[in-house]
Amino acid sequence: APLLIPILGDQLTPGIASLRNADPASSILLMMEVADETTYVRHHKAKIAFILSAMRHHADRLRALGWTVDYVKLDQPENSGSFTGEVARAVARHRPSAIHVTEGGEWRVRAMLEEWEGRFGIPVTIHEDDRFLCSHAEFDAWAAARQQLRMEFFYRDMRRRTGLLLTEEGEPEGGQWNFDAENRKPPPRRDLLMPQPLRFRPDPITQDVLALVAARFSDHIGSLDHFHFAVTHEDAQRQQDHFLDQALPRFGDYQDAMLTDEPFLWHSVLSPYINAGLLDPLSLCRAVEGRYRAGRVPLNAAEGFIRQVIGWREYVRGVYWHEGPGYGRRNALDAKRDLPGFYWTGKTDMHCMARAVGQTIDHAYAHHIQRLMITGNFALLAGIAPVQVHVWYLEVYADAYEWVEMPNTIGMALFADGGLLGSKPYAAGGAYINRMSDYCGRCRYDVKQRLGEDACPFNALYWDFLARNERKLARNPRLAMPYRNWNRMSVEDRAALRKQAARFLDGLGTG
């Protein structure tokens, strides 16, 4: 009897753990397009199209490598609509002796896989996903040894472990672990020489998927008109090389910058490929280091990029699994407001929000500072219920899987975990947005005003956020200065700001 090996939609890596010791002659690989996965949240159309097309291309690649792949398409009439239902049908079809599978990327899927052995009555081996540098046990051991889980210390361990950007003596290149202070330049003026990610023309497989998604998920957010993703390993690799040549040299300088009409700037736009398994994160980091060693990119760019991947990416995954399935329900600041309707349409006269949401609808992409300091910051200041914000981020980005999205949203953007992930909330008024973008110059609001019809909403919201959460946040040493400024204001000024915020918040529609 054969071995049955289900390959999930974000496991599109030929060397995935469950395949490593398997024999192509006696194994059947199962790939499943299922309704449950396309609708457990209402994913952006382009996200669904990317995953399904990448799955179909990957199945062809696996066949070319000699594997037998049993592939279930979404619109097959017998399709049961769930992983467990499809594995049940495959068990009946192939009568396997055992199942091998690589662990899923979220608690929901983990629970399903753990139930299979009892349900099907054959041995089920769940392999750890070793495409990550840090195993569950290693992260737990790291976390157990300390009071606070700070990314910076975790990151240094990952640098030591990989040897990335270390001198021969084992010291950090450039004498410093972290060059973040050199990664905060405001944006330059927009010009035609700014790099753009490659755009890949849909082949017949992708065209089929685009038609399927357009017909079946017409009520999901997002446009398919701008679909540009790579859906094969080769094309993802092309985008990686393009990034290394064109954008990486200035990635460091402009990591936090935002420009109207430049959705991508010097970012890599590689996260969908890394997360689905089309690109290997460690090889990517070694290539980045190679560019630095060859004198082709400055240290602040190479270090900044590598920190995001072996630092932040590994760290948020560790936190997700370490904190357990209840992490997504945390709400340390007791935020209860409904998500405003313009998160779905981009229709708001706040230009920064309209642009960040608008490009999200068009491309299923926004870069980190847009996610954190525009849409995230607004949700934080306005006190939007964390679960609603989490579902939004999980739906709208092509790179979104719970293990990476949830800690970024619940922890980093919303401070809903009470400071486990970040030492203070990333709250900012209009001045920050104005410094890091060209948005405010095109906005109907005046970023310099705090009160009145034309005042930038972020300003009153910022002070209202501090006031509303004074009991919970005033003792945070990193907020001492803003609270001092707040308490220095006159009683009348404070009341006027709170009234301004209340009026704005009362006018937010949901939808």
Ligand code: FAD
């Ligand atoms: P670049 O700026 O080019 O960065 C390079 C790579 O570093 C990324 O491809 C990514 O793999 C990694 N990276 C950078 N920052 C982070 C981070 N904070 N956490 C994990 N990896 C990181 N990233 C996701 O991959 N999926 C998500 O669902 C997701 N949701 C987010 C939600 C919020 C509220 C916030 C604030 C951030 C979120 N991020 C998420 C992190 C980050 O914004 C994206 O990884 C990044 O914008 C992807 O674009 P890029 O590939 O151009 O990244």
Ligand code: DLZ
């Ligand atoms: C996100 C997603 C979508 C939209 N569709 C599928 C699918 O049809 N089949 C599949 O195997 N996986 C899909 N995924 C990814 C899964 O929801 C899930 O996040 C991962 O498989 C868990 O590791």
Ligand code: SF4
């Ligand atoms: Fe955003 Fe305020 Fe600037 Fe308008 S003025 S773009 S609302 S920060």
